[in-house]
Amino acid sequence: MLSERRLQVLRAIVQDYVGTEEPVGSKALTERHNLGVSPATVRNDMAALEDEGFIAQPHTSAGRIPTDKGYRLFVDKLAGVKPMSPPERRAIQNFLDGAVDLDDVVARTVRLLAQLTRQVAVVQYPSLTRSTVRHVELLSLAPARLMLVLITDTGRVEQRMVDCPAPFGESSLADLRARLNSRVAGRRFADVPSLVEDLPEAFEAEDRGTVSTVLSTLLETLVEENEERLMIGGTANLTRFGHDFPLTIRPVLEALEEQVVLLKLLGEAGDSGMTVRIGHENAYEGLNSTSVVSVGYGSGGEAVAKLGVVGPTRMDYPGTMGAVRAVARYVGQILAES
Amino acid sequence: MLSERRLQVLRAIVQDYVGTEEPVGSKALTERHNLGVSPATVRNDMAALEDEGFIAQPHTSAGRIPTDKGYRLFVDKLAGVKPMSPPERRAIQNFLDGAVDLDDVVARTVRLLAQLTRQVAVVQYPSLTRSTVRHVELLSLAPARLMLVLITDTGRVEQRMVDCPAPFGESSLADLRARLNSRVAGRRFADVPSLVEDLPEAFEAEDRGTVSTVLSTLLETLVEENEERLMIGGTANLTRFGHDFPLTIRPVLEALEEQVVLLKLLGEAGDSGMTVRIGHENAYEGLNSTSVVSVGYGSGGEAVAKLGVVGPTRMDYPGTMGAVRAVARYVGQILAES
DNA sequence: TCTGGCACTCGCGTACGAAGAGTGCCAGGC
DNA sequence: GCCTGGCACTCTTCGTACGCGAGTGCCAGA
Numbered sequence: 001m002l003s004e005r006r007l008q009v010l011r012a013i014v015q016d017y018v019g020t021e022e023p024v025g026s027k028a029l030t031e032r033h034n035l036g037v038s039p040a041t042v043r044n045d046m047a048a049l050e051d052e053g054f055i056a057q058p059h060t061s062a063g064r065i066p067t068d069k070g071y072r073l074f075v076d077k078l079a080g081v082k083p084m085s086p087p088e089r090r091a092i093q094n095f096l097d098g099a100v101d102l103d104d105v106v107a108r109t110v111r112l113l114a115q116l117t118r119q120v121a122v123v124q125y126p127s128l129t130r131s132t133v134r135h136v137e138l139l140s141l142a143p144a145r146l147m148l149v150l151i152t153d154t155g156r157v158e159q160r161m162v163d164c165p166a167p168f169g170e171s172s173l174a175d176l177r178a179r180l181n182s183r184v185a186g187r188r189f190a191d192v193p194s195l196v197e198d199l200p201e202a203f204e205a206e207d208r209g210t211v212s213t214v215l216s217t218l219l220e221t222l223v224e225e226n227e228e229r230l231m232i233g234g235t236a237n238l239t240r241f242g243h244d245f246p247l248t249i250r251p252v253l254e255a256l257e258e259q260v261v262l263l264k265l266l267g268e269a270g271d272s273g274m275t276v277r278i279g280h281e282n283a284y285e286g287l288n289s290t291s292v293v294s295v296g297y298g299s300g301g302e303a304v305a306k307l308g309v310v311g312p313t314r315m316d317y318p319g320t321m322g323a324v325r326a327v328a329r330y331v332g333q334i335l336a337e338s
Numbered sequence: 339m340l341s342e343r344r345l346q347v348l349r350a351i352v353q354d355y356v357g358t359e360e361p362v363g364s365k366a367l368t369e370r371h372n373l374g375v376s377p378a379t380v381r382n383d384m385a386a387l388e389d390e391g392f393i394a395q396p397h398t399s400a401g402r403i404p405t406d407k408g409y410r411l412f413v414d415k416l417a418g419v420k421p422m423s424p425p426e427r428r429a430i431q432n433f434l435d436g437a438v439d440l441d442d443v444v445a446r447t448v449r450l451l452a453q454l455t456r457q458v459a460v461v462q463y464p465s466l467t468r469s470t471v472r473h474v475e476l477l478s479l480a481p482a483r484l485m486l487v488l489i490t491d492t493g494r495v496e497q498r499m500v501d502c503p504a505p506f507g508e509s510s511l512a513d514l515r516a517r518l519n520s521r522v523a524g525r526r527f528a529d530v531p532s533l534v535e536d537l538p539e540a541f542e543a544e545d546r547g548t549v550s551t552v553l554s555t556l557l558e559t560l561v562e563e564n565e566e567r568l569m570i571g572g573t574a575n576l577t578r579f580g581h582d583f584p585l586t587i588r589p590v591l592e593a594l595e596e597q598v599v600l601l602k603l604l605g606e607a608g609d610s611g612m613t614v615r616i617g618h619e620n621a622y623e624g625l626n627s628t629s630v631v632s633v634g635y636g637s638g639g640e641a642v643a644k645l646g647v648v649g650p651t652r653m654d655y656p657g658t659m660g661a662v663r664a665v666a667r668y669v670g671q672i673l674a675e676s
Numbered sequence: 677t678c679t680g681g682c683a684c685t686c687g688c689g690t691a692c693g694a695a696g697a698g699t700g701c702c703a704g705g706c
Numbered sequence: 707g708c709c710t711g712g713c714a715c716t717c718t719t720c721g722t723a724c725g726c727g728a729g730t731g732c733c734a735g736a
Contacts (some may be wrong), residue, residue, distance in 0.1 A: 364698075364699080365698075366697095366698095378700095384699090385700075395699085399699055400698070401697080401699095
């Protein structure tokens with residue numbers, strides 16, 4: 001077990017390294033933080049921390065830098081979440097309040113996060129799986145061609161064309177529309193399949209084919225739209241990554257282009273609370289020198305999607321976590337209001 | 339005026355420099371291209387080309403590299419557009435054929451372009467201004483609440499809620515729907531305003547308010563949606579930019595995040611044919627060391643949007659132009675089919 | 677257990693010289 | 707008149723050497 005002072009030394013190393021981007025030595029530590037002990041003592045502590053794998057030295061006779069394990073300890077035990085200042089909070093709220101629709105909310109959130117954290121921001125669109133249906137509309141474009149429109153509680157609108165196996169009368173259409181809405185309006189997506197299962201039975205034989213087609217299109221929409229989209233921003237902040245550029249930045253850019261990777265990344269994060277994945281804790285190899293801070297957000301108490309930032313492992317964790325949490329909270333509010 | 343041979347020398351310089359990324363000297367030129375003259379002669383030609391501002395040397399006693407002006411001449415007079423090979427064409431078509439909706443078409447196009455050119459691809463969503471209306475649908479969600487759905491010939495669907503000043507009966511709704519479609523279906527967006535202008539007059543006084551509201555919502559949709567969206571991809575290719583990394587790449591990433599800049603960039607390009615903007619020809623400062631190859635594409639003969647790539651001025655112009663043209667053509671076909 | 681001292685190790689910046697690539701220019705040849 | 711070979715000159719690049727500074731590890735003493 002590490003003594004209290006050693007933990008303080010580790011904390012000081014992380015803070016200094018994050019600030020200066022340079023390996024930090026024993027002397028500098030005692031000068032910048034009043035630890036109450038001499039450099040020599042700190043050196044001993046550092047040697048111990050190195051033995052435990054929390055810090056490492058890039059070369060002999062250079063200062064120490066934290067390892068992934070060191071950052072992990074820092075995040076878990078040594079650092080809190082730095083709350084946003086009131087002015088920052090107001091700025092966040094003002095900025096998000098101007099949004100006109102869902103796309104805009106997401107776009108603004110991305111910009112905001114990128115700006116606040118000076119890192120790459122990733123925002124998932126509110127997922128449909130946990131959303132509820134606000135309304136389903138059906139309209140006939142031609143005798144055997146319908147349009148299905150799905151409106152979700154997050155304000156998202158999805159539409160599909162449906163080619164019917166047989167002509168479908170206006171009265172049948174009105175009937176189906178009414179029955180469909182009475183069953184699914186206000187219900188969660190996940191519940192829809194079982195709720196509409198027996199719906200064809202309520203119709204005349206000649207209409208059943210069409211009803212089934214409509215229903216399967218609806219279910220498809222739910223599933224397909226579950227292939228979540230996301231938006232990223234702040235990639236220019238990648239240039240602040242490190243000195244050894246192309247090597248570090250390239251795989252990150254590649255990862256950012258692979259939506260699948262990102263979605264997995266966010267998906268892996270725990271459902272509640274904030275998740276921080278540091279360096280090699282990220283499954284995707286290209287992100288081994290980055291940390292990902294993510295959190296769920298949603299309109300109600302429940303998270304319907306995630307957002308987060310990707311930055312160098314050498315990042316200001318308390319500040320980043322504070323910004324991520326605050327943004328997630330306000331986005332949730334905005335979604336709840338609209 | 340430059341002699342034929344000097345043009346050949348310039349062409350050779352551009353080709354070699356694009357290939358090697360290194361300043362090219364007189365000796366190497368005579369070895370790699372059989373110009374039929376000695377290095378000394380080439381040196382004279384190079385001196386002349388430098389006087390004219392087509393090439394420059396980074397330092398005294400280094401080889402020459404083309405200037406923006408040199409690339410311009412190369413593109414205008416010396417290089418054609420390199421057509422895609424049949425296998426490449428097939429690959430393009432196959433890749434795009436798999437698309438399921440407009441978003442998917444755009445997403446696939448971006449990936450494809452980025453992959454083919456190994457540069458950053460930018461694809462604008464098909465614009466609505468030049469599209470035509472396929473269908474307008476109206477449906478009532480509540481006595482005084484309508485939903486307006488606009489379907490375009492490019493397969494895009496936009497919807498808006500309309501709060502009516504007064505309740506609007508089903509028969510009036512059907513009437514409006516029919517009249518609206520008979521007037522605007524198949525017509526171009528730009529023509530819609532004048533086509534619906536006098537529509538309220540055909541209705542009873544009590545319904546006119548609602549009709550006007552619907553119409554203005556429709557017109558708003560047309561205008562608003564003209565705020566075009568775009569998608570970018572292949573940013574990882576930026577790492578192949580040059581050796582002097584952060585300085586070059588940062589402003590480009592920033593530019594790519596500014597949709598406004600990109601839209602302007604594409605917008606400035608001529609309406610017909612391919613446009614190549616080289617280095618300082620780009621108005622936006624951050625893109626002064628990049629070239630932008632863009633072209634319009636559309637479902638019919640007419641361009642409804644633009645797409646292109648952003649890469650270093652030192653790019654393979656014939657190949658890039660070939661890829662951009664081919665992709666634009668196939669995307670046009672796909673849009674026309676759907 | 678902490679502290680001061682000391683020798684040791686490297687990385688970094690600078691300086692210097694040799695090598696190599698490329699140029700410009702000039703005189704001579706077709 | 708144009709092309710060519712030759713030659714001197716300029717710069718960049720690379721390897722080596724060297725001194726400086728920062729930082730460490732260890733040890734003896736408080």
